[in-house]
Structure formats: structure tokens, C-alpha cells
Amino acid sequence: PRTLLVAAAQVGAVNRDADKEDTVQRMVNLLDNAISQKVQLVVFPETTFTTFFPRFLFEDASELEKYFEQGDDITGNEDVKPLFDLARSNSVDICVGYGERTEDGRGFNTCIYYSGHAGKILSKYRKVHLPGTSEPFPNPNAVNQLEKRYFKPGDLGFQAFRAPGLIPDTLKKGTTPADIKETLGKGDPILGMMICNDRRWPEAWRVYGLQGVELIMVGYNTPWWAPDLFGFRKPMSKDEAEKEAYYHHKLVMEANSYMNACYSISAARAGFDDGKYGLIGGSAIVSPNGYTIAQAKGIDDELVVAEIDFEDCRQGKEKTFDFDRHRRTEAYGLITSQ
Ligand code: CDT
Numbered sequence: 001p002r003t004l005l006v007a008a009a010q011v012g013a014v015n016r017d018a019d020k021e022d023t024v025q026r027m028v029n030l031l032d033n034a035i036s037q038k039v040q041l042v043v044f045p046e047t048t049f050t051t052f053f054p055r056f057l058f059e060d061a062s063e064l065e066k067y068f069e070q071g072d073d074i075t076g077n078e079d080v081k082p083l084f085d086l087a088r089s090n091s092v093d094i095c096v097g098y099g100e101r102t103e104d105g106r107g108f109n110t111c112i113y114y115s116g117h118a119g120k121i122l123s124k125y126r127k128v129h130l131p132g133t134s135e136p137f138p139n140p141n142a143v144n145q146l147e148k149r150y151f152k153p154g155d156l157g158f159q160a161f162r163a164p165g166l167i168p169d170t171l172k173k174g175t176t177p178a179d180i181k182e183t184l185g186k187g188d189p190i191l192g193m194m195i196c197n198d199r200r201w202p203e204a205w206r207v208y209g210l211q212g213v214e215l216i217m218v219g220y221n222t223p224w225w226a227p228d229l230f231g232f233r234k235p236m237s238k239d240e241a242e243k244e245a246y247y248h249h250k251l252v253m254e255a256n257s258y259m260n261a262c263y264s265i266s267a268a269r270a271g272f273d274d275g276k277y278g279l280i281g282g283s284a285i286v287s288p289n290g291y292t293i294a295q296a297k298g299i300d301d302e303l304v305v306a307e308i309d310f311e312d313c314r315q316g317k318e319k320t321f322d323f324d325r326h327r328r329t330e331a332y333g334l335i336t337s338q
Contacts, residue, residue, distance in 0.1 A: 001309065002167055002185070002189065002309065003307055003308065003310070004040050004041060004189070004308050004310070005037070005039045005040050005305065005306075005307050006039065006042075006043070006215075006285065006305070006307075006308055007034045007039045007043070007303050007304060008042075008043050008267040008284065008303075008304040009027065009031070009043065009044045009045075009267055009301075009303055010045070010267055010269075010270055010281060010283035010296045010299075010300075010303075011027065011044065011267075011301055012270055012271035012299055012300035013272050013274075013279075013299075014050065014051045014052075014271075014273060015051055015273055015274050016051050016053075018051060020049055020050060020066075020080075021079060023048070023049055023050065024079060024080055027083050028082055028083055028086055030042070030301060031083065031087065031094065032086070034092065037305060039092065039303075040092060040166055041092070041094070041095075041163075041166065041265075042092060042093070042094045042095075042303075043094070043095045043265045044095065044097065045219035045220060045221065045267045045268055045269040046097040046195050046196045046219040046221050046269060047097055047098055047109065047219075047221065047269070048096055048097055048098065048219065049079070049080055049098050050066075050067045050098075050099070052221040052269060052279070053067040054132065054145050054146045054147045054150055055144050055145060055146070055223075056146075057146060064150070065101065067099050068098075068099040068100065068101040069098045069100060069101065070101050071102075071103060072103065074098065074100075074112070075114060075121065084114055087116040090116060091116045092116040093113065093114065093115050093116050093117065094113075094114050095111055095112070095193060096112060096114070096219070097109070097110065097111035097219040098112075100126070107150050108127070108154060108155075109127035109130065109151045109154075110126050110127070111125050111195055112124050113163070113191065113217075115165060117164065117165030117166070118165065122161060123161040125154065125156060125158075125159070125192075125193035125195065126153075127151065127153075127154050127196070127197070128153055128154040128157075128158070128198055128204065129197045129198045129201055130151055130197070131147060131196075131229070133146060133148055133149075137228045142226075142227075142228040143223050143226035143228065143229060144229075145226070145229055157207070158192060158204055158207040158208050159211075160190050160191065160192045160208055160211035160212065160213045161190070161192075162189065162191070163188055163191050165188075166189060167189065184314065184317060184318070185310070185311060185314050190212050190213050190214045190215075191213065191216075191217065192208035192211070192216050192217070192262075193216070193218070194216060194217075195218065195219060196218065196219065196221060196222065198218070199218050199220065199249075199256070200252050202256060205259070206259075206260065208262070209259070209260030209261070209321070209323070212317070213262050214262050214263065214288075214310050215262055215265065216256075216257070216262055216263070216264040216265075217264075218264065218267070219266075219269070220267070221279055223277065223278060223279055224242040224245040224278050224279070224280045225242070225278055227241070246280055246282050249266070250282065250284070250292065253266050253292075254290040254292060255290065257287065257290055258316070260316075260321065261288045261314075261315070261316025261320075262313055263285065263308050264284075264285070265284075265286075266282075266286075267283045268280060268296065270298075270300070271299045271300060272299075279299075281302075282295065282296060283295070283296040283302070284304065285304060285306040285308070287308070288313045288316050289312070289315070289316070293308075
């Protein structure tokens with residue numbers, strides 16, 4: 001059977017001055033817990049190694065650099081290496097997000113899929129949809145999100161990939177997303193990655209859906225009180241705003257998983273950073289039929305585990321969302337021309 005035990009590793013509050021070593025140790029603890037439960041694939045949040053730094057304006061470039069990981073392959077970087085070493089020595093796959101500084105000085109909001117089986121990075125994704133602004137809001141009490149200042153829009157597209165080694169008995173054929181037609185329901189699972197705001201864009205999901213994706217992994221930092229960012233259709237209390245942030249998160253994960261007949265795992269950086277910047281929890285695993293099958297209970301460090309069966313993707317992919325039979329691309333021109 002094409003089944004897998006997977007987990008979202010939710011990470012609670014990480015303060016602005018948190019020691020990266022301590023944060024990585026918390027991630028190692030979550031991964032240890034997953035390993036003890038025989039979990040095979042663990043998804044960590046967006047920019048997990050540090051606080052969600054785009055909320056701050058850094059005037060001092062050297063201070064800003066502390067929040068980035070340098071280089072193309074970060075798995076040997078001293079601070080973060082213990083996480084990848086643990087994954088490799090236990091043959092567990094992980095997906096993890098971080099601020100990437102390239103050798104030529106560009107910044108990206110990135111995540112990588114590291115195969116513990118292969119002992120190397122299998123795929124990299126750079127966030128395409130960067131929310132927020134380049135300049136801080138004039139309101140001194142606003143919650144800012146300066147992603148447009150610190151990051152370039154991702155330049156790697158939405159590339160699905162196969163993950164070998166997760167399902168040992170998988171048929172040998174089925175090694176690239178391109179052979180999905182012959183290998184629907186067979187071969188190594190087809191995976192895709194997104195980061196936070198991307199999950200609200202159906203185009204991102206559909207580009208993966210068209211590559212036969214069976215599982216989407218998403219790390220996120222979603223503030224539940226950021227009126228300058230979200231805007232409110234009516235005055236809202238903090239409680240109402242929090243409920244709405246959870247509602248929209250669940251809505252997009254369930255609806256898009258259903259419409260692309262794939263599983264999804266979403267992992268939150270949650271909690272109150274510096275005791276005041278509230279980020280929602282709600283890390284979840286959603287089935288291809290659009291049901292949440294496991295969900296975080298709180299806003300602290302927490303592992304959310306579920307067994308998934310890729311056979312369950314076939315119903316949607318072969319019936320309601322059989323794209324070859326039912327899509328009408330001649331009617332969709334506006335989507336790509338504007
Ligand atoms: N990290 C991230 O992308 N957060 C955004 C905040 C909303 S901006 C309007 C999100 O989509 O959750």
C-alpha cells in the first residue's frame with residue numbers, strides 16, 4: 001500500500017532575541033518525538049529557525065543577517081546542522097522553511113525538502129506570493145510584514161517532485177512528475193511545497209495539481225491581529241479577528257486540497273512572539289476529500305500526526321477532477337493574460 005505516517009511540527013513562540021541554537025533544539029525535540037512514533041515525513045513552519053523577522057524594520061544590515069541562512073545548501077551550517085543530522089541518521093524526511101541569503105546577496109523566503117534516506121536536499125522552493133509592504137505602515141502600532149523589503153519573489157516556480165525511499169515497496173517505475181499518467185496511484189509519491197501566503201492562491205495549487213501532486217507541504221506565520229495588513233470589512237474585536245484568521249486558514253487548506261485531490265500538511269509558527277505578536281496555530285493534515293484529519297490543539301510546540309493513504313487521491317484525480325477530461329482551458333485565458 002502507498003501509505004505514510006506524516007506530521008506537522010508546530011513551533012510555538014520564538015522571540016526576537018531567541019538563540020538560534022535553542023530554537024533548533026526545540027525542533028530537534030519535535031523530530032525526536034516524531035521518530036519515536038515512527039513518523040516518516042515531518043513538515044516544519046516558515047522561517048522556523050528565527051522569529052518571524054519581517055515584522056521588524058532593521059536599520060543595521062549586520063543585525064538583519066542574523067535571521068538569514070547563508071548559501072545554497074544550508075544543511076552543513078553549524079547552527080542548523082543538528083536537525084539535518086538527526087533526520088539523516090534516522091532516515092526521516094523533513095521540509096523546513098528559512099530566510100535564504102544567496103551567494104550573490106539575494107534574499108528569499110525559502111523552504112527545502114531534505115531526504116533523510118538520501119542524506120541530501122531533494123527540492124527547494126522560494127515563496128512566490130510575498131505579502132505586506134516594503135515600507136512600514138505610518139501607524140506606529142501597526143503589525144508590519146516587510147517581506148517585499150527583505151525578499152525577492154521566488155524564482156523557482158512550483159516544481160513538483162517525487163520522494164524516493166518513503167514507500168519502499170513502490171513500483172520502480174514512476175520517478176518523475178511527468179510520468180503521472182502511466183503511474184497514477186503508483187510510484188514514489190509526488191510532492192509540492194508552498195510557503196504561507198501562497199496557500200491562499202488557487203493558481204499555486206493548480207500548477208501543482210497539474211503535475212499530479214499527491215501531497216502539498218506548507219509552513220506558515222499568520223498573525224491573527226494585523227488590521228493594517230488584512231483590513232477589516234467592519235470593526236472587529238481581537239477575538240473575532242482571531243476566529244476569522246483560523247477560518248480562512250482552514251478554508252483554503254480544505255478547499256484547495258479537495259479541488260486538487262491531494263493531501264496537505266500545514267505547520268504553524270504559532271504563539272505570542274515577544275509576548276505580544278500573536279500567530280495562529282491550527283497546524284493540520286487534510287485529506288484529498290477536503291477533510292481535516294488531524295489538527296493542533298494549542299499554540300505551543302506540538303506534533304500533529306496522521307497516517308495518509310495516497311490511494312485516496314485517486315477518486316478525485318480519476319473522477320471529479322480528472323483534468324484531461326473535464327478542464328476547459330479555452331475558457332481560462334484571462335487567468336494567464338492578466
Ligand atoms: N507569512 C505570511 O505570508 N503571512 C500572511 C499574512 C497575511 S498578509 C495579509 C498569510 O497569508 O498568512
